[in-house]
Amino acid sequence: MGQIIVFTSGKGGVGKSTLVANIGTSIALAKKRVVVIDMDIGLRNLDMIIGLERKVKANIVDLTKNLCTLDDALVYDKRTQNYLALIAASQSDLKKDINLFKFHKVLNDLEEIFDYIIIDSPAGIEEGFNKSVFFAKKAIVVVNPEISSIRDADRVLALLENHRIKKEIFLLINRYRKDLSQRSYYISATEIIDLLHVPCIGIISEDERVLRQNNSGVPFVYQSSFSVSTEVKDVTDKIVGKTKSIKRNAPPSKSIWEKMKKNSI
């Protein structure tokens, strides 16, 4: 029975799709069967970031409308020996075109095939967000160290915490600049965790090479020399249960970064 995990944020542009592409690939490289679903209907991008856009023949809306079979919609990534699959978003439909009950049926079918079902939620807190988070048992809220992202994450956390299907909720801090963490104009990872009161599953550094990898359709986790690849691998280990996340309400500590790297928390 697969685990359904949603990546969400509230604010757009925080790096959700990039993280879904790379964490999905990393899980697949760990020989776990994983499917990533792009729920950003009308604004499809996940297929390009992973580099599978040319193989997409059907999408999640087609699937929920019974216009194709599950096999038609699943696009497998040969680079991961087919451990990674993608279901793309539709580029021509609207978020309202996904029927929640039929989406549930699709997820049930996927749970039988895959170990992990990762949903890439669209930005915002409207219909697309609601449908993306509805059936997930785990939610990872992606946040950047800037006040607008943190405020939106707080709003999303309130919605997730009050959701009728209880979820395990984690923070994932993205585009972090460790070198700025002591500056007065920068919000440190410790401060973000303290403000949002949610356990943190990882901190991913800002790295301009991520853009290059996204544009080339090769997830950066294939570049093992990148420190961001190691950071994503650490998050993957936590998702697949090899290590634990930082506990909530952990006392502020300057060595949080080092502790995470050593997986000692």
Added chain:
Amino acid sequence: MPSKLTDRLKRILDEDRKVLSPQSERDLRKKLAAVLSQYFPIDQRKLHIRVVRTNYQTSYELTAEMPIKKSELDKEK
């Protein structure tokens, strides 16, 4: 040591996390003041209450700041 930025963000989040509407908050304050004033000499104008979302997956917390008029309390004793 929290920075000015963190303080600012904390104030913003505290405001966002408020659960009650301004009208409900006024009503609750009035009712609480009526009950509490039966036990303490309080300055009703200075009674501040807040109901906010607190921690991860725990519900809500009501905090009340209620200055008691010490001089009048001493008289009662």
